[in-house]
Structures are given as structure tokens and as C-alpha cells.
Amino acid sequence: NTQFEVAKNQNAPIGREDLKKYAIHGKDVKAHIDPNTKLIDESYQLKLKRGYYAATSFVDAQVGKVLDEVEKLNLSENTIIVVWSDHGLFLGEHGRWNKHSALEIAASAPLMIYNPATKAITGKTYSPVSTIDLYPTLCELSGLSIPEQPENATTNSGRPIKGRSLVPILKNTEAQIKMGAVTVYRGQRGMGYGYRMKDGMRYIEWVKKGRPNFYELYDYNIDPDETKNLAVTDTEKYEPFLHKFSRDIRNIGECGGCKALLKTDPYEITGSGKVLIRDFDGDGISDEKEGLVDANKNGILDYLEK
Numbered sequence: 001n002t003q004f005e006v007a008k009n010q011n012a013p014i015g016r017e018d019l020k021k022y023a024i025h026g027k028d029v030k031a032h033i034d035p036n037t038k039l040i041d042e043s044y045q046l047k048l049k050r051g052y053y054a055a056t057s058f059v060d061a062q063v064g065k066v067l068d069e070v071e072k073l074n075l076s077e078n079t080i081i082v083v084w085s086d087h088g089l090f091l092g093e094h095g096r097w098n099k100h101s102a103l104e105i106a107a108s109a110p111l112m113i114y115n116p117a118t119k120a121i122t123g124k125t126y127s128p129v130s131t132i133d134l135y136p137t138l139c140e141l142s143g144l145s146i147p148e149q150p151e152n153a154t155t156n157s158g159r160p161i162k163g164r165s166l167v168p169i170l171k172n173t174e175a176q177i178k179m180g181a182v183t184v185y186r187g188q189r190g191m192g193y194g195y196r197m198k199d200g201m202r203y204i205e206w207v208k209k210g211r212p213n214f215y216e217l218y219d220y221n222i223d224p225d226e227t228k229n230l231a232v233t234d235t236e237k238y239e240p241f242l243h244k245f246s247r248d249i250r251n252i253g254e255c256g257g258c259k260a261l262l263k264t265d266p267y268e269i270t271g272s273g274k275v276l277i278r279d280f281d282g283d284g285i286s287d288e289k290e291g292l293v294d295a296n297k298n299g300i301l302d303y304l305e306k
Contacts (some may be wrong), residue, residue: 004055006045008226015232016216020188021095024048029097038095045092052091080141081114082134087183094226100185102194102204103226104218107183115141115244118170124295125173126198128181132163141164162256176304179248191216191260195249203245205267207260215242215267242267251287253301 002040012019021038040048063065063083070076087109090096099106113131139146146165151158176198183194190208197203204216215231217238232236246267249255255262276301283302290303 002048004046006042007188009096009227010039010092012094013226013229015229019094021247031102040097048097052089077116079116080138083110083112084131085109100187102183102185102187102192104202104220107194108195113166113170115170120170121173123173125169127169127176127300128178128196128198129166129169130163130181133177134163136163137166142165169230178254178304179251179253182249184258193249193255193258193261195245203242203249205246205249205261207264212264212267215298217242226276239269242268243269252291
């Protein structure tokens with residue numbers, strides 16, 4: 001039997017103390033909220049957590065039934081299978097029981113892809129990807145051309161779609177098709193643009209009334225429970241990263257549909273921090289000058305090549 005534990009960190013991150021707590025609605029839950037801490041009592045937290053895991057296990061069993069049937073019908077050699085979900089859910093982390101946030105647990109989502117043509121390549125990848133990448137991925141795997149988006153209400157083409165095909169990663173789990181995965185959430189501080197990178201860091205920039213108004217930075221290598229917003233607690237030390245990540249998220253194709261963000265300027269260093277050069281592939285050409293170039297036609301933009 002699974003031994004459940006309550007979330008380790010049930011407080012707002014230091015440097016983000018205004019983060020609201022949200023509890024599930026209902027008389028039964030309200031009856032178990034501590035009036036002093038505003039948290040659900042631990043025994044009831046465990047009950048809610050068991051219920052969530054039970055629902056997930058049920059869905060997992062249904063997926064298994066579908067896969068068994070695919071195998072039974074001898075379709076596994078010509079069937080592409082993608083398993084993914086909506087974004088995650090807080091189960092007591094930061095005192096929250098909902099899914100609306102730009103923070104890690106509520107913004108991440110599982111994703112598994114089985115492609116018969118590359119089934120010899122197995123394992124996990126830690127390269128950042130987004131759900132918008134699934135459409136061009138399935139087009140490429142199916143041998144279909146990737147269509148364009150409507151340019152306006154009267155023209156059904158003219159704009160490249162925002163996602164990028166994940167086929168390079170299916171062929172090589174070390175490949176990377178973008179610098180970071182973007183999540184967008186409208187919250188108490190305006191529009192929050194989260195940017196999750198392969199190196200274990202998450203950058204969040206909040207834009208309100210046409211200008212940036214707050215920044216968050218978390219390093220999951222040293223702080224997996226998001227206890228500290230480094231953009232506030234260690235501003236001078238991490239300013240170079242804030243400056244770099246705010247430029248990265250505005251880079252070509254990274255946050256193409258983020259209109260409010262792209263109308264603003266990147267974070268500017270105010271202290272003595274060093275400006276970090278944006279040259280992902282280290283070829284001496286800045287990412288801005290690289291553009292959407294894929295010289296060897298392998299599906300990976302030049303500035304993302306290792």
C-alpha cells in the first residue's frame with residue numbers, strides 16, 4: 001500500500017508571501033480547515049490525496065485497456081500513441097488545493113509518446129517541451145505537411161503555427177528543440193509568464209497594465225520545494241539570470257503568442273551583475289542573429305544545436 005504524506009512545504013515561498021491559499025470548496029472540506037493556519041488538517045489532507053491518486057490510478061487502468069486492445073488487434077506497429085494530461089494540481093503545496101498557478105507543480109504535465117518508427121530509442125528526456133508541440137509532431141510522424149495558422153478572420157493561412165516538432169527528441173533524447181517551455185496564467189499580479197528550463201530553473205515574469213511588475217526565480221536543484229523566490233531574496237546574485245531569462249523567453253519562437261510580454265522590455269540589471277551572453281550553441285553568433293535557421297535540416301534550429 002502507498003504510504004501517503006502531507007506536502008512538505010505548505011507555506012508561500014519567501015519573497016512571494018502574497019501568494020494566496022486556495023482550498024477545495026465544499027462543506028466537508030471547510031469543516032476541516034484550521035481557523036488559525038487556514039490549512040486543511042493533516043488527516044483530511046491525506047484523505048484528499050488518496051482520493052486524487054485513486055482517480056489517477058483509475059485513468060491509468062483505462063489507458064492500459066486501450067493499449068492491450070491495440071496489441072490484441074496487431075496495430076502497435078503502425079499506431080502512434082500519445083499520453084498526456086491537463087496541467088498539474090497542488091495537493092497541499094504552498095497551502096493550495098487547486099491548479100491555477102505559474103509554479104512548478106500546477107504548471108507541469110506528464111507526456112509520453114510511443115512511435116513505432118523510433119521504438120528502439122527509449123528512456124526519458126529532460127528537454128523542455130509544450131503541449132503546442134504535439135500537433136506538428138503528429139503531422140511529421142504521419143507524413144503530413146505542417147499547416148499554417150489563419151492570418152486573420154478571412155485568410156486561413158499565412159502564419160506558422162507556434163509549436164515545434166518533437167521528432168528530433170524521439171530520435172535522440174538529448175536533443176533540445178527550444179530553450180524553455182512557456183506557461184501563461186492570468187493571476188493576482190496580472191499575466192504571469194512562466195519559463196521552465198532543462199537545467200532545473202523556472203523564471204516567472206508578471207506583466208500588468210502594459211509593464212512588468214514582479215519577477216520570480218526558482219532553482220529546483222537546490223530548492224525542490226520552492227521555498228525561496230531568488231528574484232527577491234537574492235536579487236543582486238541572480239540579476240544576470242533574470243536578465244538572461246527575460247531575453248530568452250522573448251527570443252524567436254520561444255513565446256511567440258505572448259502579446260503582453262513581447263510589448264515590454266527585458267529585465268535590466270541595476271546592480272553590478274555581469275550581462276550573460278545569449279549564445280546557446282556557443283558558435284559566437286548571438287541567438288538573436290541566428291534566426292529560424294536549420295542549416296542541416298534536422299528539425300533543430302541552429303542556435304539550439306549542441
